[in-house]
Amino acid sequence: MEEIIAPLLDEIIRALDTTKTAIDHDTIRKELVTLLEYKVPPDEAKRSLLKKYATNDIQEKKSLADIQGGERNIEITARILNINLKVVGIKGEEHTIFIGTMADETGARSFTSWEDFGINEGDILKITNCYVRIWQGMPQINFGPRSTVDRLDPKTIDPLPIKKLNIPIPLVELETGTSFIHTIFRIIEVEQQKINTKNGPKTIIKGIGADSSAKLPFTSWILDPELVIDNTVEIKNAHVRSWQGIPTINIDEFTTIHRSKTVLSAYDISEVLDPVPVRLNCIVNKDGAFDVIVEGSIISIRPWSGLIKRCPKCNRVIRKNTCRIHGHVKGIDDLRIKSILDDGTGVLTIILDSNLTQKIIDISIEKAVTMASTNMNSSFLEEEIKRKLLGRTMQLRGNMTRGEYGITLVATDAQLIEIDTITKACTLIQEMQHSIREEESL
Amino acid sequence: MIEREVAWRVFAYEFNSSNYFFHEGDERSPNYLVTPTGAMINRLYIVGVFTEVDNLQSEEEMFKARISDPTGAFTIYAGQYQPEAAILLSGLDIPSFASVTGKARTYEPEKGKIYTSVRPEELYITNSNIRDKWILDTAHLSFERIQLVRRALHSTMNDEDLKAMLIQYGASVELADGITRAIKYYSDLDKYLDELITVIINALKTLLPEDFHPDIEKKTSKNEGSDTDRIIYELMKQLDKGKGVQLAQLVDESGHIGITEEQVHESVKNLMSEGKCYEPRIDILRRV
Known part of the structure; x- marks a missing residue:
């Protein structure tokens, strides 16, 4: 028993010390023993005692790269990279808040301060009682009246390395959830879009940027004359958030946009524009992939492929004309294929919409409806799809996302691949024979 | 959310020479069969020919x-928990082309004697085109694994560095893990890999038409071509x-x-088409 109690007690006392709580070791020890005798798990016992005796919340030190969203009572030490004042309406009243970006040695994140702490750019701060919330798809540090902000002397503490923030990073390395990014890309698609926001209609710019490593969509909340097609722009202090599962560069009023001194020519980005198939093991560990080409074998056709019905109100797939949200509805006929693509190195679910399904199985939706009614069976088409596709090699293009239902690629194009097995076999035999000789000559 | 396990491609020859089955973590975590080339098989995908079906008159x-497949045969067991596969097997014509997605299983009747088998999840009748493509894919992926294992065998790195290097060379995280395990577990791997390559080459040859004689054999035959070709070949x-010749x-x-520059170019072209030399990098030549 003692070997469990001693270290646990130690942890509890150390944690309580940090909150400057006056404590009586014997009382805590006695209560800890009681809890353990009641067969409460050690972690739960610790939590219970901290809750009971701590006058302040226990602070957990966190690095910026480790925050996920939803944490409370955390302590952050970071350098303020930039800070801006913003007036927002909260419950009908005007309120001044401060938003900006902070960085520690692990990374940079955006923050919101709900109080005026007199923070300046370049300050190194220790902030307690922070909480993390997900704002526009990114974890963001929040602090306010309950927090304490201590200014650390920049001389006594190691200057937090922010050098790498000054070097533009290639698009392929941008990760969802990072702030204060600096990158250079060429604009290959761009258009203005009118959207409705809380504050009325707003015009934004949506587009696609590319460098020699990747291409990514971007959204700009400001109209900047440099954001035009074929321009190479240098973007500082933008952030990357997930938009429909795809990392997207977000440009806002605090981002600086310049025409880049290094110009990316059409040739520099040509490989990215005309992508070659990637192996599945290269993408299935990522959060999402934008406009990729994959190739593999169709090893399984999932249920609810073929002729399906959708709810006319919410577009959900329904059965027996009953939507789980809208009850009894008259379903709309639709075609789709949901299947498993596996290339032996990775696996994902692929989804083909009505148009692609018609192209691949060469059956129109009208014909499918007629076939289903003459066969008195709507799963007839699912069987037909299995017969035509199982085992076949398919190449698809589209966006890959990771979600509740696993890794999914929604296809924007799909085709079945015919392979000249004789030629391929010859080449491979030669390569293999060559490798034997090479091995012998060593 | 639990992610779906990839379906590995291995030939029966390799599958049946695997005897390293392991399980880590709690009871819900998956089992893996590690093959000599480091495939870490929980699930696999096979396309081949059914040659035997028995109803084991058990309880x-x-x-x-x-x-x-061209290298051997996989054993498949299907019972009451695989009703669809069992029904299909019960009425199967022998021989027929079929594809199987399933889980790797082992049976160890006595210490050191391990039998591998497959418990099917999905089983479909298919055709020879799809079988041929499977042989090609499986040969390709097996060869890649063999080359990675050879790299691993020649290195003296610790486990973590080795995994990082293998991933750098294109291995998936699972394969890097599998290879790191395989080179420790299997003895005499170099010899085994040589055997496996020969087995795979023979499997690939089944894809070539009978009257087809690829230039493969020509490579070894000598005393062909002009005198100039021979001199250039000797000079190389x-x-x-x-590291090759510039x-x-x-x-x-x-x-x-x-010998003029034109003659050299001409000879190099001949030697390359005869398969006697190749160009590992631009303007670098090397004898095969």
Whole structure:
């Protein structure tokens, strides 16, 4: 028993010390023993005692790269990279808040301060009682009246390395959830879009940027004359958030946009524009992939492929004309294929919409409806799809996302691949024979 | 959310010479069969020919079947928990082309004697085109694994560095893990890999038409081509200090014995098409 109690007690006392709580070791020890005798798990016992005796919340030190969203009572030490004042309406009243970006040695994140702490750019701060919330798809540090902000002397503490923030990073390395990014890309698609926001209609710019490593969509909340097609722009202090599962560069009023001194020519980005198939093991560990080409074998056709019905109100797939949200509805006929693509190195679910399904199985939706009614069976088409596709090699293009239902690629194009097995076999035999000789000559 | 396990491609020859089955973590975590080339198989995908189906007249309905590829045969067991596969097996014509997605299983009747088998999840009748493509894919992926294992065998790195290097060379995280395990577990791997390559080459040869004689054999035959070709071929050997010969150097040296630059280019072209030399990098030549 003692070997469990001693270290646990130690942890509890150390944690309580940090909150400057006056404590009586014997009382805590006695209560800890009681809890353990009641067969409460050690972690739960610790939590219970901290809750009971701590006058302040226990602070957990966190690095910026480790925050996920939803944490409370955390302590952050970071350098303020930039800070801006913003007036927002909260419950009908005007309120001044401060938003900006902070960085520690692990990374940079955006923050919101709900109080005026007199923070300046370049300050190194220790902030307690922070909480993390997900704002526009990114974890963001929040602090306010309950927090304490201590200014650390920049001389006594190691200057937090922010050098790498000054070097533009290639698009392929941008990760969802990072702030204060600096990158250079060429604009290959761009258009203005009118959207409705809380504050009325707003015009934004949506587009696609590319460098020699990747291409990514971007959204700009400001109209900047440099954001035009074929321009190479240098973007500082933008952030990357997930938009429909795809990392997207977000440009806002605090981002600086310049025409880049290094110009990316059409040739520099040509490989990215005309992508070659990637192996599945290269993408299935990522959060999402934008406009990729994959190739593999169709090893399984999932249920609810073929002729399906959708709810006319919410577009959900329904059965027996009953939507789980809208009850009894008259379903709309639709075609789709949901299947498993596996290339032996990775696996994902692929989804083909009505148009692609018609192209691949060469059956129109009208014909499918007629076939289903003459066969008195709507799963007839699912069987037909299995017969035509199982085992076949398919190449698809589209966006890959990771979600509740696993890794999914929604296809924007799909085709079945015919392979000249004789030629391929010859080449491979030669390569293999060559490798034997090479091995012998060593 | 639990992610779906990839379906590995291995030939029966390799599957049946695997005997490293392991399980880590709690009871819900998956089992893996690690093959000599480091495939870490929980699930696999096979396309082959059913050559045998038996109804094992045991207490419960259980079918045992053999599905063969050019290198050997996989054993498949399907019972009451695989009703669709069992029904299909019960009425199967022998032989027929079929594809199987399933889980790797092992049976160890006595210490050191391990039998591998497959418990099917999905089983479909298919055709020879799809089988041929499977042989090609499986050969390709197996060969890649073999090359990675060879790299691993030649390295002296610790586990973590080795995994990082293998991933750098294109291995998936699972394969890097599998290879790191395989090279520790299996003995005499170098010899095994040589055997496996020969087995795979023979499997690939089944894809070629019977009257088809690829230039593969020609590679070893000598005393062909012109005198100039032979001189250039000999020069390549003399000048090669282990990293190939620069084309410019070859032209220089040939110039001393009265062979023009055009002749050198012509000879190099001939030697390449005969499969006697290749160009590992641009303007670098090497004898095969």
